[in-house]
Amino acid sequence: MNEPPAPVTAISTDAVRTWRGLAGTAVLLDGFHALKHAVRFGAQIPVALAGDRAAALRLAEDLAPDLRDPLGALLVEVTDETLRALVPRIHPTGVVALAIRPSRTANLETLARTPRSAPVVMLDNPRNxxxxxxxIRLAAGFGATGVVTTGTLDPWHPTVVRGGAGLHFATAVERLDVADLPPGPLFALDAEGEDIRGLKIPDDAVLAFGSERSGLSGEVRARADHLVSLPMRPQVSSYNLATSVAMALFHWSSASGREFGGMDVRGTDGTDDTELDTDPHV
Known part of the structure; x- marks a missing residue:
């Protein structure tokens, strides 16, 4: 297929001007997959740039043919020099975009709505x-209602969005105080809890996971309706936080009879350089 010509300089100039006007408030989408997922889940994307637009569209034809035309309409080609002036580093795919963060009001309404068809994942004062x-990437894959965090970590920080591969737009992501958690029975993961294999996790559950280093806070533990443990070989101290979330969501989805499609085992854009803490306390 012949690629359309690269946009003219005037269009590139307008795109850079738009970028500079939004850079302080918009969500940075770093890489092709982040842009792909954001488009698929309805994100509002005022500007998307590529160092090599034709290469980005060939990637779309290979990995996301359903989005080839929408991405063709979005992507504006700019020089690598321009990209380096706009972002801390150029992603290996040479693709970057800005998206409008979803309304907090809308996300809170989604989290508060009952009955729910899928749990909410709660991270209690995460640090990494x-x-x-x-x-967030896992929660989106399992169709969770949302992910809420407590503490000081911003779940929309650019590094978090990068680790989520643009899937913040596929679920409701917000930071809340413990007192404002969504309704529903609170199942808190703790080594002293009941084995999860003997429990049924309801669709309206809030699944709480403690900080990587200090575990569950006293406030969350006091509010918990159930303390739940994951099966673990003796003398193994812990699982990675994301692994623990995956195990709990898989247990819920298996018991609920949820069906999912095929899995793309490739990392983000062929690479997966998300740094995961290897010693979470859950």
Missing amino acids: LGNAGAV
């Missing part, structure tokens, strides 16, 4: 940005 991004 990459871990938070990986959890």
Whole structure:
């Protein structure tokens, strides 16, 4: 297929001007897959740039043929020099975009709505940005209602969005106080809890996971309706946070009879450089 010509300089100039006007408030989508997922899940994307537009569209034909035309309409080609002036580093795919963050009001309405058809994942004072991004990616894959965090970590930090591969737009992601958690029975993951294999996790559950280093806070533990443990070989101290979330969501989805499509085992854009803390306390 012949690629359309690269946009003219005037269009590139307008795109850069738009970027500079939004860079302080918009969500940075770093790489082809982040842009792909954001488009698929309805993100509002005012500007998307590529160092090699034709190469990006060939990637779309290979990995996301359903989005080839929408991405062709979005992507504007700019020089690598321009990209280096706009972003901290150029992604290996040479693709970057800005998206409008979803309304907090709309996300809170989604999280508060009952009955729910899928749990909410709650991270209690997480510390590692990459871990938070990986959890959001998992939650989106399992169709969770949302991911909420407590504490100081911003779940929309660029590093978290990068780890989530643009899938923040596929689920409701917000930071909340413990007192404002969504309704529903609170199942808190803790080594002293009941084995999850003997429990049924309801669709309206809130699944709480403790900080990578200090575990569940006293406030969350006091509010928990159930303390739940994951099966673990003796003398193994812990699982990675994202692994723990995956195990709990898989247990829920298996019991609920959820069906999912095929899995793309490739990492983000052929690479997966998300840094995951390897010693979470859950």
